[in-house]
Amino acid sequence: MAEKIATRESYGKALVELADKYENLVVLDADLAAATKTGMFKKAHPERFFDCGIAENNMMGVAAGLALSGKIPFASSFAMFAAGRSYEQVRNSIGYPHVNVKIGATHGGITVGEDGATHQCCEDFALMRVIPGMTVICPADDVEARGAVEAAINHNGPVYLRFGRMAVPTVHSEDYKFEIGKGSVLKDGADVAIIANGVEVAEAMDAAEMLKAEGIDAAVINMATIKPLDGALVLEYAKKCGAIVTAEEHSVIGGLGSAVSEYLSETCPTPVLKVGVNDEFGRSGPAKELLSLFGLDAAAIAAMAKKAVELK
Numbered sequence: 001m002a003e004k005i006a007t008r009e010s011y012g013k014a015l016v017e018l019a020d021k022y023e024n025l026v027v028l029d030a031d032l033a034a035a036t037k038t039g040m041f042k043k044a045h046p047e048r049f050f051d052c053g054i055a056e057n058n059m060m061g062v063a064a065g066l067a068l069s070g071k072i073p074f075a076s077s078f079a080m081f082a083a084g085r086s087y088e089q090v091r092n093s094i095g096y097p098h099v100n101v102k103i104g105a106t107h108g109g110i111t112v113g114e115d116g117a118t119h120q121c122c123e124d125f126a127l128m129r130v131i132p133g134m135t136v137i138c139p140a141d142d143v144e145a146r147g148a149v150e151a152a153i154n155h156n157g158p159v160y161l162r163f164g165r166m167a168v169p170t171v172h173s174e175d176y177k178f179e180i181g182k183g184s185v186l187k188d189g190a191d192v193a194i195i196a197n198g199v200e201v202a203e204a205m206d207a208a209e210m211l212k213a214e215g216i217d218a219a220v221i222n223m224a225t226i227k228p229l230d231g232a233l234v235l236e237y238a239k240k241c242g243a244i245v246t247a248e249e250h251s252v253i254g255g256l257g258s259a260v261s262e263y264l265s266e267t268c269p270t271p272v273l274k275v276g277v278n279d280e281f282g283r284s285g286p287a288k289e290l291l292s293l294f295g296l297d298a299a300a301i302a303a304m305a306k307k308a309v310e311l312k
Helices: 007-018 040-044 056-068 079-085 087-095 110-115 122-129 142-155 200-213 231-241 255-267 287-291 300-312
Strands: 005-007 026-029 049-051 072-078 103-105 135-137 161-163 168-170 184-187 190-198 218-222 225-227 244-251 274-277
Touching: 005 007, 007 040, 007 103, 007 142, 007 225, 026 040, 026 056, 040 049, 040 072, 049 161, 056 072, 056 087, 072 079, 079 087, 079 103, 079 122, 079 161, 103 142, 110 200, 110 287, 122 135, 122 225, 135 142, 142 161, 168 200, 184 200, 184 300, 190 200, 190 231, 190 255, 190 300, 200 218, 200 244, 200 255, 200 300, 218 231, 218 274, 225 255, 231 255, 244 255, 255 274, 274 300
Parallel strands: 026 049, 026 072, 072 103, 103 161, 135 161, 190 218, 190 244, 244 274
Antiparallel strands: 005 168, 135 225, 184 218
């Protein structure tokens, strides 16, 4: 694993890098351009940047109108505001008419850190998953984040992309090609499969090394697209390993773990244990310490994987 980069940085850079290639790309923000990193795009293309002020609901409506006029708008804000505060507008103005809006939601999960529970959105996967036709993506690193932005541009329909505040290791090589609805196998294994996304992917890789020292051969699968889920890959490793652990910086209710469990319950009933936030609000503190406190670090994933193996 190479240099650590926050995926919100990758988001800002990708928008700038792709601007010349996609001339109908426009970016909206709700007075958070410095934090979401869309300020990079504002500086490079001020005529294609719209600061909607602290009015996220209005921003979603503006984005819908721009999409209907032929633009490809990226509406940007913190996940808590993009998915939470603006839920009705996302549902009714973007999801219901299935307009081509991309939502760039940064600062997702508890690794927002010292901003505390009010800003630590651990419910956004669940909220966005349930909107018909909404694609939901949480990339693991810089390479995947940049690829996900371009994939979203080329996808016809609403897309919710979640990016993080905390710098994370790069787990993919530069030649990695992100595809919506496709997971990637980062490490093969036969005893248990750890299916993760976002910041949890690097933690899962570390957990696999811990398990290896104890004689457990763990596979690690990066499942950046939560919806549509790569069911074929999930099914393959459910059959191969006979036990699954999901890991996400999100509530254990309604996110990646729920998507995997729902799929396997209908296709191949398999023990599935979830690593995530356990039906509680976050707390203020340093990001890395919060991962440990809430049981989202490598040690917690390894412990859960051992429990899953015992259930086989």
